[in-house]
Amino acid sequence: MSNPAPTVDTGQNNARPMGEHVRATIVLGVPLVAAQIAQMLITVIDTVMLGWLGVAELAAGTLAGQLFFLFIIFGLGFAAAMIPLVAGALGKGDEREVRRSARMGLWALVALSIAFMVPLWFTRDILLVLGQEVELVDLAERYMRIAQWSLIPAFVLIGLRGFLTALEWAGAVLAITIFATVLNAALNYAFIFGNWGAPRLEMEGAAVATVLANLAAAVLAAIVVAVSKKTRGYSVFTRFWRPDWAALSTISRLGFPISLTILAEAGLFSAASIMIGWLGKEPLAAHGIALQIASLAFMVPLGLSQVASVRVGNAVGRSAWMDVALATRAVIWLAVGFAVISGVVFIAIPEVLSALFLDADDPNAPTVLQLTVPLLYMAAAFQIVDGLQAVGSGALRGLKDTKVPMIMATIAYWPVGLSAAYFFAYPMGYGATGVWAGLVAGLAVASVCMIGRFILRTRYGLTPA
16 A cells, blocks of 8 residues: 655645635734824824925925935835744743844844944035036935934834844834824924924924934833833843844844845935926925825835734744735735825825925915926825835745845836936926836836735745745
8 A cells, every 4th residue: 555645735734724825914014004194193293393494494494304214115125034033933932032032133233223324524526516406405404414313213213113023013103103293393393493382493403303312212112122022031132232143144144135125215216306406496385295195095005014013034944834814814914905095195186285385375385386286186096006026025024035125126216216206307398207117117117026926936936935
């Protein structure tokens, strides 16, 4: 009698029902999305209040904010690398690996933040080389000379939020972020306009608010991680000074490609700001408004991408291979549903949304408002593809797949997106609207690449099932 052929456990029998995946995604996703929105509101509030000062201040704030965000991207990438490593270790029940990944992730973030303060000191020179107006460059430099000191606490905060996200303690992430948002808004109101007895610092006031809010939020997050019953057992800060070179190498190996992937997209939007800056301060101010509105909507798929990383990483740690695909599918459904809703809102009330960022008494306000409306139409066009590329990237990070997605993103955003943006804006003569058409093209290619690669990995044998 012959022996039966060996079978491979694909996880089909012990896979969780799809309804359970949807519920788990909502439970984890709602507070994470809310935290992302609260985080983005810090920048939105800065933009709104600088817009109350004038169009020049709004345009300068857009330039400085985009440059600053390029460096923040690297912090986001390393935090994104921490999430699947910590989640996978939790899935295996390895507390030591949880501690190693969190601690060395914070090491890498602090080192990067210190290094990045050097180029930010030369903000004026960078913007002049990029052909921006001297008036705007001077205002942007006044902001950045102060705001750059927020980089260290901001990176620490990003790392601690990533750790709490991997533990699926999204409520703590949300509470800390709301605290930072409310504090930043109050400090902006005080220091930009000289309210509540504070000095009127205008551009510098927004920077002071950014530094103080990030510092306070980082301290609060560290206290939560150190003393909370849910986190203190991991002893993240115990013997924090001791290096773990193997764990640091793993974080760096995953973190750099993720950072470069996110940088490829953010760099495309920053390049768009530079190209629109060549058109003048009114188009740049309109771009800044549309970018803030679109970025605020993007916080939903961005939060869902973190959910995908956590749930896929945890499923990989448990060797639950069917759950890998099902968890991702649940996230995609929710991301696409929100993208449709936000796109409809952009098309239905663009003037209402844009007017929130402008002083009605400013003589340039009607021109800026008129230029912003078609940009929001273009933003509506890329809501679905932007959400899909974000969720696809998050799911691939859960599989610890970062290098090939980095290459895909770079090609999609730069040879495709940037070239299309320049072509539509200048040779075709569509100006700022043409630049945004290029953004749509780059994001569409990226979404096809990310979702396509995830399908290949889960359907055709590139995962154990």
